[in-house]
Amino acid sequence: MMKIFLDTADVSEIKRCWKTGLIDGITTNPTLIRKSGRNHEEVYQEIKDIGLTDISMEVIGSKENMISEGKRLYKKFGKVATIKVPCTPDGLLACANLSTDGIRVNVTLVFSVAQAVLSAKAGAKYVSPFVGRVDDNSFGGLCLVKDIAKLYREQMVTTEVLAASLRGVRDAARAFEYGSDIVTMPPKVFDGMYNHVLTEK
């Protein structure tokens, strides 16, 4: 039910938010890792040591690359590793291969219902529609979440909707209203979820 993931590779921020008892997982990507200025595997290890049990680790390159890197990361970090692949023909082939081996796969960079259909057929555990980036391009990011969630429900698909690229508290709450199973958000947005002017009063 309503899982909250943090979209960050900042270990001290993860530690701080983890203490609330309300965080269910972490999503990272190459940009977030670069921003942390750290080695990606050191970051994953520290996040695992904090106690997180679901960490999205993005792999890139050819299908073969994504498969071998995904398997290696799973071997190294075990069940906490969710392998994140892009919604491309190679990414979905890697998704099918890794999923068959019982590895959780998060298909990322999803911008359409059609892509969510293909991701589910490839055995994805999670599909990540990018709300903020869809909005940036003058389409409705939350509508995309709603459409995918509705379709998955109607088709009894077990792939979970993980709303990503969230920029604000209102969108985070709405993503759940629209049927997201998981919402990943920067720590700042998570902090903001507590706030209401009337509560303060």
Ligand code: E4P
């Ligand atoms: C998703 O899993 C990505 O890590 C992330 O949400 C992308 O967000 P951005 O559009 O802010 O880069």
